[in-house]
Amino acid sequence: xxxxxxxxxxxxxxxxxxxxxxxxxxxxxxxxxxxxxxxxxxxxxxxxxxxxxxxxxxxxxxxxxxxxxxxxxxxxxxxxxxxxxxxxxxxxxxxxxxxxxxxxxxxxxxxxxxxxxxxxxxxxxxxxxxxxxxxxxxxxxxxxxxxxxxxxxxxxxxxxxxxxxxxxxxxxxxxxxxxxxxxxxxxxxxxxxxxxxxxxxxxxxxxxxxxxxxxxxxxxxxxxxxxxxxxxxxxxxxxxxxxxxxxxxxxxxxxxxxxxxxxxxxxxxxxxxxxxxxxxxxxxxxxxxxxxxxxxx
Amino acid sequence: xxxxxxxxxxxxxxxxxxxxxxxxxxxxxxxxxxxxxxxxxxxxxxxxxxxxxxxxxxxxxxxxxxxxxxxxxxxxxxxxxxxxxxxxxxxxxxxxxxxxxxxxxxxxxxxxxxxxxxxxxxxxxxxxxxxxxxxxxxxxxxxxxxxxxxxxxxxxxxxxxxxxxxxxxxxxxxxxxxxxxxxxxxxxxxxxxxxxxxxxxxxxxxxxxxxxxxxxxxxxxxxxxxx
Numbered sequence: 001x002x003x004x005x006x007x008x009x010x011x012x013x014x015x016x017x018x019x020x021x022x023x024x025x026x027x028x029x030x031x032x033x034x035x036x037x038x039x040x041x042x043x044x045x046x047x048x049x050x051x052x053x054x055x056x057x058x059x060x061x062x063x064x065x066x067x068x069x070x071x072x073x074x075x076x077x078x079x080x081x082x083x084x085x086x087x088x089x090x091x092x093x094x095x096x097x098x099x100x101x102x103x104x105x106x107x108x109x110x111x112x113x114x115x116x117x118x119x120x121x122x123x124x125x126x127x128x129x130x131x132x133x134x135x136x137x138x139x140x141x142x143x144x145x146x147x148x149x150x151x152x153x154x155x156x157x158x159x160x161x162x163x164x165x166x167x168x169x170x171x172x173x174x175x176x177x178x179x180x181x182x183x184x185x186x187x188x189x190x191x192x193x194x195x196x197x198x199x200x201x202x203x204x205x206x207x208x209x210x211x212x213x214x215x216x217x218x219x220x221x222x223x224x225x226x227x228x229x230x231x232x233x234x235x236x237x238x239x240x241x242x243x244x245x246x247x248x249x250x251x252x253x254x255x256x257x258x259x260x261x262x263x264x265x266x267x268x269x270x271x272x273x274x275x276x277x278x279x280x281x282x283x284x285x286x287x288x289x290x291x292x293x294x295x296x297x
Numbered sequence: 298x299x300x301x302x303x304x305x306x307x308x309x310x311x312x313x314x315x316x317x318x319x320x321x322x323x324x325x326x327x328x329x330x331x332x333x334x335x336x337x338x339x340x341x342x343x344x345x346x347x348x349x350x351x352x353x354x355x356x357x358x359x360x361x362x363x364x365x366x367x368x369x370x371x372x373x374x375x376x377x378x379x380x381x382x383x384x385x386x387x388x389x390x391x392x393x394x395x396x397x398x399x400x401x402x403x404x405x406x407x408x409x410x411x412x413x414x415x416x417x418x419x420x421x422x423x424x425x426x427x428x429x430x431x432x433x434x435x436x437x438x439x440x441x442x443x444x445x446x447x448x449x450x451x452x453x454x455x456x457x458x459x460x461x462x463x464x465x466x467x468x469x470x471x472x473x474x475x476x477x478x479x480x481x482x483x484x485x486x487x488x489x490x491x492x493x494x495x496x497x498x499x500x501x502x503x504x505x506x507x508x509x510x511x512x513x514x515x516x517x518x519x520x521x522x523x524x
Binding site: 007018200201203204205206207208209210211212214 | 345368371372373374375379387389398399401402403446450
């Protein structure tokens with residue numbers, strides 16, 4: 001058994017070098033597939049992340065209070081509003097706290113706020129909604145309440161973003177499935193060519209009394225090795241691309257969508273597992289599928 | 298060594314082997330003759346379990362192989378060596394590797410392989426060709442390599458399917474001498490052939506097949522009729 005495994009590994013390396021062209025083509029096609037998959041993966045994860053951020057940010061209604069309202073007044077208003085449906089919680093945010101949050105959001109550009117002599121922000125109520133549907137009613141009621149200066153609620157914008165991101169996710173999901181199928185087909189036909197060129201050899205092996213695993217083992221490992229190599233190449237290429245993109249586009253994304261691109265480290269670690277698993281199984285499945293009919297002697 | 302009990306094998310509407318019973322003893326040397334399409338190939342494919350009979354029973358080395366599971370076919374094949382008209386050598390491997398390959402398949406140790414292969418090559422008279430690729434050899438030499446591969450694991454049975462079919466008469470006779478020598482060491486040899494002169498000259502047992510039946514079975518026989 002152990003000797004069989006060693007034989008398989010040795011033979012697999014030998015075959016990869018012997019069928020250089022075939023191995024090269026297989027590696028090329030698998031890594032191309034994985035790269036495209038990777039692009040879609042990055043896209044989905046980022047869209048997802050963005051949507052979550054937007055949801056988190058916009059399922060709240062901010063009610064800005066007139067300067068003359070006291071904290072007691074604010075609590076009174078909060079009590080009124082909390083009787084409405086879909087209000088999960090109401091938090092009172094005084095102007096100092098609001099300023100503090102503002103500084104945080106501006107990060108390393110917060111020094112710009114130092115020029116302000118006075119805190120221009122009003123006290124406010126932050127209403128957390130349990131769902132987005134009833135938001136507009138709450139906003140309407142809040143607007144007509146005495147002591148309320150202004151209400152900020154972007155329902156239409158939120159809905160638009162949500163439907164776009166949903167569409168993007170659906171499309172990506174279909175694309176990913178499609179790509180996996182395509183890559184298995186491509187790989188198994190590439191390996192089939194390799195196997196066909198060795199049909200005579202396999203036949204002879206069978207005549208001499210080789211077990212199916214003696215024949216299959218090396219090819220399986222060959223497929224898996226090719227998959228792993230492809231995964232490595234694809235991972236390298238796509239990680240580099242992602243790091244560059246987040247370097248150049250990260251700030252833009254922050255401004256446009258008020259959401260950072262997902263951390264490169266996080267993405268790459270996860271993608272490494274996905275690529276390895278996918279590459280190796282595509283290689284293995286591909287070689288098993290293409291070998292089956294040659295083992296029937 | 299081999300025993301057929303009322304064996305029948307059909308392909309769709311053709312009956313290739315029709316109720317054949319025959320016994321081939323250990324150490325026997327048997328020629329299988331008959332016109333093309335008579336059922337000779339089917340006969341040996343039944344022995345190597347490339348095909349299974351539709352009815353009847355087949356024993357090889359005392360073992361009933363009629364209902365042998367697919368997983369145990371390799372075990373059966375390791376008891377026999379096979380030689381073909383077209384040699385079936387691996388073009389990418391040297392003579393040495395082609396023979397060693399058969400031993401790797403049965404998981405022989407590297408040391409055993411290193412010791413055994415040169416011995417067998419020298420018995421076959423091709424020790425000096427060990428590092429050459431098969432396609433650089435003459436046809437007769439290639440067949441010697443194929444025979445070396447077939448016997449390197451010391452099989453009890455050697456099946457040769459027209460081993461002299463591609464060879465000129467002198468070379469063919471050299472190959473026959475090798476096969477006789479292998480037979481003298483105790484290996485049962487079953488050889489399919491069309492070569493009348495060889496059969497007549499060897500004077501060994503001849504089983505003639507025609508239309509799926511054994512039409513003649515004679516010890517020290519002759520080819521019998523012209524094809």
